Amino acid sequence: MIRKKRFQLTPLNNWLVSVPLPVGDPQYSLRLWREDRSALAAPFKDEVLAYFDEAFEDARKCLREGFEDDLCSFADPAVDPAANFPGLLHRVTQQGYLGEALGALAVEHWGAGGHNDWQVPAMLFRFHSAELQHLASINDRIARGVPFNQDATPEMRPGRTGDDALAFRMDDEGVISDVLVIEAKCLGANNNGTIAEAHEKLSTPLLKNSGFRELINILDKYDTGEAQKWRAALLELWRSGHMTVSRYDCVSYGVGAQPKRPKTRESWMDPLKSHSSYTLKYPLVGLEYQFLDLAGVVDSIFRGK
Template structure:
């Protein structure tokens, strides 16, 4: 990571801003183990549902529909941004200096991807664009000495082929709208979604359900603490940190070291009141990297 991305990290109280700028190309093979690990749970779930072998031979029935390689380019780029979100969370220091872990990614809850793999395995002509996954893009947790969840991190991850000021403003503030001749942002972008998030979002329930299935003994204390946080009456509040990760290729006129969101203090549009971490990842040739990487998974 250090050879690939130059790090500029600023933390001021409850606000952190991490700028990662590509300084050298990276071999996709270096990223492949992490990406395969991130997608393995969903791959097992989707392949099982579709009746596919987990690692089918090239000539096996349905081999063309392997997840996530079979997904269309737009879906791949969205997944890349979400996995990159997890990778930087585990590799870099964030606001609060917590030891974040990602027991499992939540990709199995992408209902349209499951449906896509099922249909494509039976009809290779069923290629189409996908609807996005609902809920949190990403959940990480910090465990106490007893294994219970003492804080969680909820992330929003976005990939754009070119990270321009206008593209980021649209992501954060919503599309332009004209009402009574007045043109203004809709204010239904990322800030709107983050500001209205529940204290215990459905991503925690999704994480808990996977942990119950995959490792109920190893994560028993974490599962119990999530139960207490997710009950409707008198829940035990688990403190939350918000994360926004923006990744994409640099704009043509971008100046090295410049940021698209404030580096020293939280933006005025953020009103949720939790510790906030922003990450900007500026790449070169990112689209080619994504395609090479996803073509190579489980190859």
């Protein structure tokens, strides 16, 4: 499937409020948003839930592959392999998924690198194998009435390796001209080491990496014209050795805190220059989202609270 859902900018801007930052290095930009929880109310909240639900639909399709037949509609959670995904996963996993989806949301609605036509054709959640395998254990315990605490330490699973998300600019002829590699983090409290790790991970000269292969594999499972158009464009890019595109890199950082010292500091990431752990020469984009109640956002989006 190709992700289609988008927001009207006015309610989105009311929820994630842009904070002006100084501008420094022309090869680097940082944007900052702070959540206004009062704006996450119906009917806009329903749109947010639908947006995230669509992002996970491909992973649900993956979980159900091989189980479909004429007698099974998956309406009964007891026989649906995708039941409770991602709602009963550990909070740390849900925070990670939130960070990845926020990266896609930001570049598709507010642009990046001077361009406003980025597209993220699909999210890569189906490749978080550790959690998809874990889900079977969760659902089995629920069916058997075994006590289950989703946020207990033994329920935590390692994050998915590889690219967190990839955004592209594609023209009307189906030719990809630009790629944005997104590395996402989402934490309850700021961690400078995690910020450094994200920039270090981006510092690879390789574009022919796992995210492209994974996207091509996803798109091959859908027979719509648009999915096949994207797959053909990505295959052409793959075969060319990615020599025909411009690369941009992006750190998407969600955090459940605002800086307090000094009082003039607005963002955790430096707005004027790129992080020292980023060693490449591509244009670098920083996206930062601050939530005073990150746990509440996770509860609203993933846990129906």
